Amino acid sequence: MYFKQFYLGCLAHASYLIGSEGEAAVIDPQRDIDQYMKEAEREGLRIKYVIETHLHADFVSGHKELAEKTGAEIVFGHSAQAAFPHIAAKDGDLLEIGSIELKVFETPGHTPESISILAIDKADSDRPPILFTGDTLFIGDVGRPDLVGVKGFTAQQMASMMYDSLHDKLLKLDDSVEVYPAHGAGSACGKNMSSETWDTLGHQKATNYALRADMTRDEFIKEVTDGLQPPPQYFAKNAKINKSGYESIDVVIKRGAIPLSPRAFEVAANEHDALILDVRDKEEFVKGFVPNSVFIGLDGSFAPWVGALIPDLQQPILIVAPEGKEEETVLRLARVGYDHAIGYLQGGFAAWKAAGEEVDTIEALDVPTLAAMMKSGEKLHILDVRKPGEWSAEHVDGASHFPLDFINDHMSEINRDDTYYLHCRSGYRSTIAASILKSRGFEKIVDVVGTFEDMIAAGIPTTDYVCPSTLKSEG
DSSP states (O other): OEEEEEEEGGGTEEEEEEEETTEEEEESOBSOOHHHHHHHHHTTOEEEEEEOSSOOSSSOBSHHHHHHHHOOEEEEEGGGOOSSOOEEEOTTOEEEETTEEEEEEEOTTSSTTOEEEEEEETTOTTSOOEEEEETTEETTEEOOSOOTTOOSOOHHHHHHHHHHHHHHTGGGSOTTOEEEESBOTTOTTOSSOOSOSOEEHHHHHHHOGGGOTTOOHHHHHHHHHTTOOOOOTTHHHHHHHHHHOOOOHHHHHHHHOOEEOHHHHHHHHHHTTOEEEEOSOHHHHHHOBOTTOEEOOTTSSHHHHHHHHOOOTTOOEEEEOOTTOHHHHHHHHHTTTOOOEEEEETTHHHHHHHTTOOOBOOEEEEHHHHHHHHHTTOOOEEEEOSOHHHHHHOEETTOEEOOGGGGGGSGGGSOTTSOEEEEOSSSHHHHHHHHHHHHTTOOOEEEEESOHHHHHHTTOOEESSOOOOSSOSOO
16 A cells, blocks of 8 residues: 655645555645646556545645546545536445555535545555545544535534434444544634644544543534634635636646736736735735735735635735745635736835835834833723634733634724724734735724733733623624
């Protein structure tokens, strides 16, 4: 058996290549597929199947293009009803690649069409079977049952299906089975995932909170549905793309990675009503940027924040990137379905400044100065843009919760005449929020430079319970 896990950290996404005797299958591929083709060629493998454990919502998968380029057959669970040729697999179906038998388990719960795949090498009895669980079973967690893409079912109904999928099927397998999920820590497809990317089923039975042997169905449903935050708005859109099909990634990159002079960049922004997306380091961005730019830095959770904050997948996008990162930016946008980049600023922001174009900045304030202002009794409007769980755990006394995830829902709740001091945990999210507010015409925005730990160390008073706020806390 040949086996390799591919892990894409920015999406906390795992995909797989498994092969034997010149044949292979790819499971849950990311959109840029060259790595699977190159690896298969190096190992002398022909990709026979591209298997999707479900209609992914958090990224655009590479199944369609990989099948077109290799002649492989696409495999989905039978209820996926994808709009292109595919094998509609059902419970108990068997696929073969060389000496490896791939057995299909229908495991609805995360989505109705979810499947898991058990790989057994019939030529190597000492090799433990491999279980590809998709988003049904994670390491330390199970898939969330409430995604927008699930039509006609409540989260509780989907959680009940997942209970059956686990207890009637997966948990009956031998403890030696190795579990390989489609995501790890940081993915929004679960709520308590481990940073480990695989484990044995036996260890998961002993340690995963959702797999307790004495857990009743009702207890399971409550456990997996409690505390879930609304999924990012792009999830349902990506699931639809994965079901209906998409353009070649080569076409998308060719269209998006076009160098534009400062003047051509400005013209394109006006003609196409384009969003200007600045992906540089946050420290560089606040010092100066093209007016009306939105900052989402490549060095953070870039793709998930793009998906959460840009409502329209058809939005034309112009890119300001560090030199050499322009094509990478187009690719990373396309991984979550944003296929309409139309060019980048040639020479980067330095070229924009050299051309004498208008420059905007964001005022920054260090933590000691903020602490001194608060100690003096000055009334400040402090906006905490962290997630609800972070806010509930501990936040600055008197601050208002303004979660970045739902910033588009809260614009009407702040006053253009007031000055706002934005902070998060490390400065990345507050810079994103500040750029969005500036682009919407809020001029009195100050980005607090420093970590939340710095604020505590500076003696800024905090509280560990949710107090009344002039802003809604969750959106």
